[in-house]
Amino acid sequence: MSLEDAFADGPAFIPYLAAGDPDYESSLEYVEALERGGADIIELGLPFSEPIAEGPTIQNAVVRSLQGGMTPTRFFEFVEDLDVSVPLVCMTYYNLIYRYGDEPGPRPFVEKAASVGIEGFVVPDLPAEESDPLREACDEFGLDLVFIVAPTTRGERLERIMEQVSGYVYVQARLGTTGAQSEVSDETGSSLGRLDGYDVPKAVGFGISSGEHAERIVRSGADGIIVGSALVDIVAEGHERGSDPKTVADRLETLARELKDGAVAGASQRPPHPERT
Amino acid sequence: MSVDGKFGNYGGQYVPEALMPAIEELEDAYERYVLNNEDGFMDEFRTRLREFGGRPTPLQRADRLSERYGREVYLKREDLVHGGAHKLNNALGQVLLAKYMGKDRIIAETGAGQHGTATAMACAHLDMPCEIYMGERDINRQRPNVFRMKLNGAEVNPVTVGRGTLKEAISETMRDWATNVEDTHYVIGSVVGPHPFPSMVRDFQSVISEEARTQAREKMGRLPDSVLACAGGGSNTMGAFAEFVDDEEVGLYAVEAGGSTLEVDEDAGVAPNSASLTTGSEGILHGARTTILQDHDGQIMESHSISSGLDYAGVGPELAYLVDIGRVTAVNVGDDDALTAFHRLSQLEGIIPALETAHAFGYLERVAGPDSTGEADDLGEFVVVNVSGRGDKDLESAIEETYERDIDIAPNMDEFTGGL
Numbered sequence: 001m002s003l004e005d006a007f008a009d010g011p012a013f014i015p016y017l018a019a020g021d022p023d024y025e026s027s028l029e030y031v032e033a034l035e036r037g038g039a040d041i042i043e044l045g046l047p048f049s050e051p052i053a054e055g056p057t058i059q060n061a062v063v064r065s066l067q068g069g070m071t072p073t074r075f076f077e078f079v080e081d082l083d084v085s086v087p088l089v090c091m092t093y094y095n096l097i098y099r100y101g102d103e104p105g106p107r108p109f110v111e112k113a114a115s116v117g118i119e120g121f122v123v124p125d126l127p128a129e130e131s132d133p134l135r136e137a138c139d140e141f142g143l144d145l146v147f148i149v150a151p152t153t154r155g156e157r158l159e160r161i162m163e164q165v166s167g168y169v170y171v172q173a174r175l176g177t178t179g180a181q182s183e184v185s186d187e188t189g190s191s192l193g194r195l196d197g198y199d200v201p202k203a204v205g206f207g208i209s210s211g212e213h214a215e216r217i218v219r220s221g222a223d224g225i226i227v228g229s230a231l232v233d234i235v236a237e238g239h240e241r242g243s244d245p246k247t248v249a250d251r252l253e254t255l256a257r258e259l260k261d262g263a264v265a266g267a268s269q270r271p272p273h274p275e276r277t
Numbered sequence: 278m279s280v281d282g283k284f285g286n287y288g289g290q291y292v293p294e295a296l297m298p299a300i301e302e303l304e305d306a307y308e309r310y311v312l313n314n315e316d317g318f319m320d321e322f323r324t325r326l327r328e329f330g331g332r333p334t335p336l337q338r339a340d341r342l343s344e345r346y347g348r349e350v351y352l353k354r355e356d357l358v359h360g361g362a363h364k365l366n367n368a369l370g371q372v373l374l375a376k377y378m379g380k381d382r383i384i385a386e387t388g389a390g391q392h393g394t395a396t397a398m399a400c401a402h403l404d405m406p407c408e409i410y411m412g413e414r415d416i417n418r419q420r421p422n423v424f425r426m427k428l429n430g431a432e433v434n435p436v437t438v439g440r441g442t443l444k445e446a447i448s449e450t451m452r453d454w455a456t457n458v459e460d461t462h463y464v465i466g467s468v469v470g471p472h473p474f475p476s477m478v479r480d481f482q483s484v485i486s487e488e489a490r491t492q493a494r495e496k497m498g499r500l501p502d503s504v505l506a507c508a509g510g511g512s513n514t515m516g517a518f519a520e521f522v523d524d525e526e527v528g529l530y531a532v533e534a535g536g537s538t539l540e541v542d543e544d545a546g547v548a549p550n551s552a553s554l555t556t557g558s559e560g561i562l563h564g565a566r567t568t569i570l571q572d573h574d575g576q577i578m579e580s581h582s583i584s585s586g587l588d589y590a591g592v593g594p595e596l597a598y599l600v601d602i603g604r605v606t607a608v609n610v611g612d613d614d615a616l617t618a619f620h621r622l623s624q625l626e627g628i629i630p631a632l633e634t635a636h637a638f639g640y641l642e643r644v645a646g647p648d649s650t651g652e653a654d655d656l657g658e659f660v661v662v663n664v665s666g667r668g669d670k671d672l673e674s675a676i677e678e679t680y681e682r683d684i685d686i687a688p689n690m691d692e693f694t695g696g697l
Binding site: 048049050051052053054055059063066071072073093094095096098099100104124125126127129130147148149150151152153154157161172175176177 | 289290291292293294295297298299301438439444448451452455456457458459546559560561562563564571573574575576577
């Protein structure tokens with residue numbers, strides 16, 4: 001299934017977890033729990049040692065995963081070992097993509113990712129200006145390249161990004177780094193408004209942590225929601241308390257279902273969109 | 278010199294999307310104010326450098342070093358800039374630029390604390406609120422500078438993630454910038470980061486080589502045969518080299534921190550040095566493509582140097598490029614030799630150098646000292662060493678490190694009650 005297809009039957013719920021957090025085996029269970037909870041696409045983080053776009057929650061997840069021995073090679077094994085059927089997106093920083101394999105440049109990484117069944121990439125430190133080599137490799141192997149649009153992205157920059165994006169566009173709900181918030185940003189409506197004219201699914205992320213947030217975001221026009229830190233918090237708490245991985249997986253599944261249900265509820269309350277009717 | 282942010286394969290802008298509009302705004306401001314002197318920006322910068330910063334700094338003949346090394350050794354005295362290091366040139370330039378841009382908050386990262394101090398001073402001078410991110414480990418190593426920052430009214434935010442050094446402080450400052458990008462300017466402390474920082478910081482620092490070039494003609498009646506500067510991120514290096522790059526006859530030597538050894542343990546993710554030009558490879562870190570210390574997967578390695586100011590896993594993209602094309606020679610000096618040079622310069626010339634700077638003198642000793650093997654022929658007759666900063670900030674760690682080693686020229690403090 002392609003990334004865009006995942007949006008066909010209503011709002012897509014896109015959870016994120018760092019692969020290998022806190023260890024390989026538990027992490028496999030956690031990611032699979034997300035699918036049981038209703039995930040339509042899963043963003044899998046391949047940890048990089050300098051995650052400059054992430055807040056403390058995901059930063060700590062990255063540290064745990066790296067300490068657990070996660071590497072790009074292990075990451076691809078992880079994807080192969082996963083028992084999920086929804087599309088997977090690899091979220092990582094450009095240096096890991098650039099350095100992989102015997103030749104410099106992104107091609108070997110993309111080729112390997114395609115061979116294990118990855119459907120696309122999100123690369124937070126790769127703006128559209130620098131993304132041609134990765135875009136070309138993605139085109140060659142039939143993968144999508146998801147770009148992030150920030151509240152500060154306007155005008156020509158927005159157009160440049162929207163020309164390059166495929167799969168879905170990741171709409172950053174507020175400025176700053178990743179991290180769960182108790183209040184979800186009110187900037188979402190205006191961010192989505194700027195993207196109205198573009199024919200690609202819009203998934204909103206940054207700060208969503210509850211079913212109520214999900215409902216509100218989808219009601220304001222999002223085609224999908226992306227949730228990372230709120231889920232990673234569950235993994236972190238389980239790790240700190242030494243909880244049984246099964247219990248942690250159940251908690252993840254429960255929150256995932258709440259988020260998915262919230263998104264679905266939001267869609268049913270949405271006023272008919274002039275361009276979609 | 279590049280104005281588009283690319284130095285061969287290096288440079289570029291690899292940052293989160295939220296920062297891109299700020300980077301574009303900065304690019305525009307850099308071109309207008311710095312390159313085209315709009316609204317007399319560069320005139321004001323030069324005036325403030327002179328009156329607040331104490332420029333020009335002397336190019337001083339070092340009599341006893343000249344004698345020891347059998348050639349004419351001149352010192353470019355950046356340690357005499359206000360605050361005690363070249364760092365003020367850049368900090369003053371960027372804080373002033375932020376004012377011209379209408380920003381109302383300054384953030385910066387610091388390793389040894391010298392850039393943080395310079396930024397805090399520039400902010401106090403220009404009446405701008407200032408927050409500095411500094412690794413916890415560096416805070417412990419550089420307490421006097423932490424105190425100086427706070428004296429100047431800056432807030433100092435400790436960074437506890439990772440090993441708590443410069444690399445983590447830069448990442449943390451980028452996160453703050455991504456959150457507060459609309460009213461905040463990030464004063465990057467070296468010729469690193471996304472374009473336009475490497476070019477802009479070089480331009481602010483190039484006053485060093487601009488002065489040195491003129492002073493060399495006055496004092497030596499010619500250009501020097503070689504210029505030596507220590508290299509961490511590379512800001513004093515690029516400052517000391519910039520105006521000499523086109524003078525092909527002038528040899529340029531970037532002296533990196535060789536740390537405890539040049540051997541790199543990839544499996545442990547540790548480089549016991551900060552010699553990215555010597556032991557690193559091409560990659561993308563903190564917004565630029567450059568030479569970095571990384572393992573075979575592309576994870577950034579922990580670096581090490583006796584000097585916090587050189588303890589960084591990357592280097593400026595322009596410097597990496599100049600080394601690649603053979604215009605700059607990258608060499609390195611380890612912790613022990615740097616510390617010995619720290620003592621030697623203090624004793625022979627009455628100048629206590631920063632531990633960063635001591636690396637450049639360590640190289641001079643190795644190739645031209647009494648035990649050298651004759652490599653110094655390449656340095657030529659007239660040598661300029663950039664004294665990037667003074668060593669007051671390093672005294673605490675110098676005392677500690679000295680007593681861990683057997684340095685025969687170190688002062689004997691045992692005669693005083695309790696030692697040190």
